[in-house]
Amino acid sequence: MGLLRKLFGKDTTTDVLELLAAQHKEVDELIAKLEHGSGPRRALLMQLADKLAAHATVEEKLFYPAVMARETEDQLHEAVEEHLALKRLLADMVDMRLDDDSFHAKLSVLKEQVTHHAHEEEEQKLFPKVKSLLTADERAALGNEVLVMFEELMQGHPAQNVPAETAEAAKLPSVR
Numbered sequence: 566m567g568l569l570r571k572l573f574g575k576d577t578t579t580d581v582l583e584l585l586a587a588q589h590k591e592v593d594e595l596i597a598k599l600e601h602g603s604g605p606r607r608a609l610l611m612q613l614a615d616k617l618a619a620h621a622t623v624e625e626k627l628f629y630p631a632v633m634a635r636e637t638e639d640q641l642h643e644a645v646e647e648h649l650a651l652k653r654l655l656a657d658m659v660d661m662r663l664d665d666d667s668f669h670a671k672l673s674v675l676k677e678q679v680t681h682h683a684h685e686e687e688e689q690k691l692f693p694k695v696k697s698l699l700t701a702d703e704r705a706a707l708g709n710e711v712l713v714m715f716e717e718l719m720q721g722h723p724a725q726n727v728p729a730e731t732a733e734a735a736k737l738p739s740v741r
């Protein structure tokens with residue numbers, strides 16, 4: 566809380582589930598902009614890559630370890646594999662010419678996978694289980710941690726780390 570107050574000058578409470586869902590939505594909107602070709606496309610792509618990379622990092626480093634339990638274990642292992650597939654696509658796309666035919670194909674696949682990832686987490690399995698695992702206060706505290714790490718990552722270019730993370734899925738702690 567102290568750090569957050571320093572950064573934003575006020576108390577903020579954000580349910581981690583709402584925050585992560587908002588990040589999914591933002592990524593989705595950037596993909597749509599890129600697909601419809603409005604605006605500077607290279608800049609949009611880098612913005613998308615940074616946001617998606619920062620999102621994956623906060624989930625892998627903070628959210629998933631905090632919600633690791635017997636009920637969520639399978640979904641979390643699936644989620645880090647989905648992140649791996651997303652990172653591989655992103656790493657390819659950042660290196661490509663935007664008028665390359667396969668860029669468009671990769672963007673379509675990225676869109677499908679982001680939609681799938683968001684749906685699985687938000688509606689299908691993970692988030693409903695987290696609601697019963699964590700109290701509202703715990704979700705708010707975790708939301709604040711996630712927000713601080715996300716903002717810190719976005720001060721730099723988190724997409725730069727993506728190529729180094731394409732060999733294998735992020736490690737998860739075992740169930741306590």
Ligand SMILES: [Fe+2]
Nearest residue numbers: 585624682686
């Ligand atoms: Fe996510």
